[in-house]
Each structure stands twice: as C-alpha cells, then as structure tokens.
Amino acid sequence: MAQIQQKDRVDYMPKKFVMWLIVFASFMIFAALTSGFIVYVGGKGKGLSITIPPIFLYSTITIALSSLSMFLASKAAKQLKFTMQRLFLWITIGLGIAFFVLQVNGWSQLVDMGVYFVNPNASQSFIYVFTGMHLLHIVAGLLLLLNSLVGSYRNIPQVKRIFWMEMSAIFWHFVDIIWIYLYVFLLLNQK
C-alpha cells in the first residue's frame, strides 16, 4: 500500500504543481486590475468616494467560513472519514453559493446607491470588475468542489480522491484569499 501510494504521489506531483501555477496566473490578473485602479486614481484624481456597503462584509465572513469547512473536509478525507468529508464538502459548496448570491445582492445595493457600472468615475466601475472577475473564479472553484464531491461518492482509488481534494482545496483557499485581498483593497480606498 505504501509502495503504491508513493508511486502515485510521484505521478500526481507535476499535476498539482500545475494547479499552483494556475493560481499564480490568476493572481496576476487581480494584481493587474488593482494596479490599474491605482494608476487610474492617481492619474485622474478620482477616488471611490463611497463607503463599501456592509453586505460585502457578510460575504467576506461567508467565504472565510467556507475556507474553514474546506479545511475540515480535506482533513476528514485524509483520515478516511468519508461521511464527514462529504458533509463538509456540502457545507463548503453551500457557503460558496451563498457567497455568490451575496455578491450579486451587493451589486444591486451598489446600483441603489447610484454607483453604476457605466460610470464617468471609472474607479467605481472597477468594483464591478473586481467582483465580477472574482465570481468567475468562484464558479470555477465550485465546479472543482463538485468534482471532488462526486468523486467522494464514486468508488475510485483513495489517492485519486485525495488528489482531487487537494486540487480543489488549493484553488478554493486561493479564491478565498483573493477576495479578502480585494475587500481590504476596497476598504482602504473607500471614502
């Protein structure tokens, strides 16, 4: 058994590394967008000049909790506690969907505040780009989570199951951290 596991670990290593590189590439998109924001604000002298509505704080808490449950799911999977793994995966997915809904709600609150996407002050349009680009990543993350969930119900080798869990965990924690980065960035730039 140990022998087999080692073999597969050798085989999966490069693929896991691929996931890390995808994370780096995605991170560069957000780094570029936020730098673009800074250049815009610096050049035009137009800041956000609004207060970020509290709903984004709730979504931040939601996604932080989902990261926690993801961590617990991974731990359960490693200890071969499959019911726990499934339970926590379901919770993670649920929180992820809740996050999505909260963000979209956040958009409609922004619109109510008069902060439109099509806006002569592009720094306000940037909020939509940040959150929208991030939601795309959330969707990708949810698909990965679903894949792990399906895997946990199917009869596949343990190493493969853990491999998929690790892949989705890396990505999910990443989208979580990216959101916290974006949120703090917006807070620091608000009125």
Place this chain on the structure above:
Amino acid sequence: MSTLSVQDHHGVHHDEHGHEHHHDTFLTKYVFSQDHKMIAKQFLITGIIMAVFAMLLSILFRIQLAYPDKAFPLMETILGRFAPEGRMDPNFYLSLVTIHGTIMVFFVLTAGLSGTFSNLLIPLQLGARDMASPFMNMLSYWLFFLASLVMIGSFFVEKGPAGPGWTIYPPLSALPKAMPGSDMGMTLWLVSMVMFVASQLMGGINYVSTVLNMRTKGMDLWKMPLTIWAFFLTAILGVLAFPVLVAGVVLLIFDRSVGTSFYLSDIVLGGVPQPFEGGSPILFQHLFWFLGHPEVYIVIMPALGISSEIIATNSRKPIFGYHAMVYSLIGITVLSFIVWGHHMFVTGMNPFLGGVFMITTLIIAVPSAVKTFNYLATLWRGNIRFTPAMMFAVGLVSFFISGGLTGIYLGNAALDINLHDTYFVVAHFHLVMGSAAIFGMLAGVYHWFPKMFGRLMDEKLGYLHFWITFIGAYLVFFPMHFMGLDGVPRRYYAFTEFESFERWLSVNTFITWAAIMAAVAQVAFLFNFFYSIFFGKKTTQNPWGSNTLEWTTPIERIHGNWPGDIPTVYRWPYDYSKPGHDEDFIPQTVPYSETMSSNLPHDFENNPVGMDEYNKWTNTQRSNEEVK
C-alpha cells in the same frame, strides 16, 4: 528515490498507454495527438504557415510605400474592395500593418517558437516521457489553431481586419465606429487573442511544471542545457505577463461593448460628442506594456537559448560562461518587468518617473550584453563547423548586437522625444526582435529537423537561404535608422503630402525590392523543409555529435521517447573537445568513471567520492610514469 521514480514512471506509462500503441488511429496520431513531439510539429507547421501569410502582408504594404502613386490592377484582382482601382485603401494599409505585427509577434515568434521547441526539447533534453499534462498540451495547440483561424478569418469580414496597430491602443480599438478597422475586425482580433492567451498559459504552465518536476535522474538544474533554462524562464515570464494583458483586454471589452469609460474620455466622433467621460487611455498603455515588454523577451529568450546550444555544439567548445548565461537570463526575466515605461516616455509621463524607467532600461542592457560577449567568446578559436543551423545562430548574434545597440539610444528619455514612433524604432525592433528571433527559430529548425522528421535538410539550399535572408534583412532594416533620424514617422500610408520626406521615396523603393528578394529566398526554405520531410537524406543517430539527451532517443521517435529506462545524466551538456578524451564530445549520459583520462578536478567539486577516485587514478598514472 529518484531511481524509483524513473522506473515507476515507466511502469505507469505502460499501464496507461501500453494498449494505445497498436491502436493509434490517424486522428489520435496526427490530429488530436497528446505526444509532445507531434504537438511540437503541429506548432511548427502552423507557425510556418502563419509566418508566410504575415510575410506576404508585409510585401503588400511595402509595395504601397514604394509606389504610393501607382495603380496596380493586379492588386484589385487579389484584394478586391480593399484596393479599388488598383490603389490600396488607406484603412486596409493600417489593417495590414496591424495583422502583420500581431501574427509575427504572437503567432510566429511566441507560439511558433516556444510552442515548437519547448514542446520538442523540454521532455527530450530533460529525460521525461512527456509533458506534465499531455492533455492540456494538446488543448494548448488546438486553441492556438483556432486563434489562428479567427485571426486570418478577420480578412473576410466586410470592413476588413483590425487596424489600430499590434498594440491596439484605445480609443481606436475601443470605439467600433472610429474607423473601419475598429469594427468587426477588431472584435475578431480580441476573440482570437483571448484564445491565444489561454493557449499560451496552458503551454507555459506545462513547461514550468515539467522542468521543475520531471527531470531524469542526475539532471539537476545546473546540468540543464541552456535551451531548457531559456524555455523555462520564458514560460515563467509568460505565466506572469499574459494575465496582465487579459486584465487590460477585459477593461477594453467593457469600454467597447458595455459603454464604461476606463480608457475613454472627451471623444467627438464625426462631429458628435460621445458620452464617455473620465477614462484614461494611458492606463491601457501601462497594462499593455507591462505585458508588452516581457513579451519581447518571451520572443527572444528561446531564440537565445537555441543559439547557445547550437553555437557550443558547432564550435566544438564548452559554452563560455554557462553560469553567467543562466544568471543573465534570470536577470533579464526579472528586469523585464520594470522597464515597460520606456515605451511611454512621450505620453506626458512625469520626467522623474521617466528617469527611473530610463535607468532600469539601461540596466537590462547589461545582461543582454553579457550574453553576446559569451557567444563571441564561445566562437573564439573554436573548431567551427558551418552547418546551416550554425550560420543562422551566428546571424542571430549579429542582429542581436546591431539591434540591441539602438535600444540604448531609445532608452534615453530625452533622445526618445525625437525617435519615438519613427522608423528608428521600426529598425530597432525588427533587428533585435524580428530578425534575431526568426534566425534563432530557423537555426532550431535546421538543427533539430532530424529529431523531428528523421531526415536531414539540404545544406546547399540552407546556405542559399541564409545568405539571401541575412543580407536582405540588413538591406531592409538598416536604412530605416536614417529615415527615423530624419523624423519619418511609422505607420503612415504614404509620404507624398510631406515635402521634406519626399527624398526618402527612393530609399523606400530600395527597401521594398530588398524585402521582395528576402521573401523570395524563403521559397528555398519552404521547399527544403517540405521536400526533406519526405525525401531528405536519412539521418544518423547523432548527426551533429551533440552531448544532449535528445540524441540518445531512437530515430523513429517512439511514444514515450526511450524504449527502455530513461538514461541517467552524469555531467553538464557542454563537454566538447575535452582534453584527454579520444572524441571531441562526451554525451551527458557517460559517467566520469568511463572517461578517466579526461576528468578534471573541478568535475568533482561537490562529489567527494568521485574526487577520491580521481585522486587515486591520477596517483596510479603518476607512479606508472615513474616506473617507465
């Protein structure tokens, strides 16, 4: 542990692919292949086709520049509505320049070059059976293929292809109504480039992961050939830089189709003020050049790596300054992210910031210079074999020097006020990037053709191809320096309205004829290439007497690369003409224990056991001498 992993790989490989071997259909072997060698060939041939296409575009606009007043009825036959009455439509001229630049920079010199040689050589020179993710690799090619189709397809929309230049600055690229080339053609350009970037990211991620995780036993980083170092660092550059282009393009797409104002402000179109307010076109330039400058090094670094390998092999000498070469590549990689502002000196940039970018730009010239000196030192008193590949590699060095020198002038913020957007810039980057990188790519094709197709290309045609192209490129681009110094601006359709530029018309005619000559010479290459695939002379196992691992694989190019175990590596790849050895090369797979007569103390720097053996051996040698 490493032995274990090598063997395990072999085992896994058999489990997974063992059965496919016999059931390879045409579709899985030649079309949707996941074998890195086939994907490399797909990239190469697509790249060559794109290069020919883009070259023909350049001949078309050169004809316009040489004969601005003349009507060519034939042109109307070929181009139809884009050349009414045989005179090229000015908007179509802009489209030609744009698509020429885009295809050459991205499709040929990025995808064609990295796609071919990273795919071919990373697994072969590192001793891996394939890429980290062969499936992603296949996807990368097919996205590139689709992107190529869309880019060429944009010639068939009513208003023609994109026209705002390969740098697609807004507002021209952001307002579909700004000019014909801003409309549907621009949309297709964006669609094509999104696919292209996705393709490059998949490719790049694969290359990085393969280099870091799948080297054979004994192949530590400092035993990797310089080709691999170059491809590896290029891939890192791409993974970090292309996402930034994505960010810039996303904002551009919103401006184009949703009506946001990230880049647009105070625009009047056909007398009608537009609703855009508050945007900053300079923001786009920052995002574009943050990719754009690393991109030019993405183009040149693989070519530099290829020529390191070819020059060392054909000089029969160890590469001069292997470590310095690697550190300059690393230096270029890092520095290339902090010089982008030199493309924007005249955008009203704060002069202090301009000064900062000027200094970083001049610093990046240092590692570039280190590399050229090392090439020259490797050639110095070498036992040079002038194969066609070697000729092209030396040609690269020539172009890299003559084009790089003008970079120093352009990098001076004050001088750039005069030189920006003139033909001086055109001369600079066509020498340092265009010609140098194309020569690197051609060198690679001539050198690794036997590895790709099992046959050799014809040498005589190779020399013919080299000399005409080499001379042609200098005849085309050298005079452009003088035009630029005189202030002739780039991207103009005709200079007939400017009295002061009229004297350059004869030079323009000369350049056009030189370009036609160089273009015709490519027929020699195309014929040689396609003819040799089928009828070339059969190659031997190691036709160039090379040290690297790819020449230990069978000529037949089997799936999985090596029939048995993957060979182990014992030494660096540049043991050419080592004193005391009977041959003038020692492949990486030969252990030191088999080459006692040529070992040197510094071969065992981190290897005490080997050092003991070496001392013992030299001592016995010495006592034997004394006995005699």
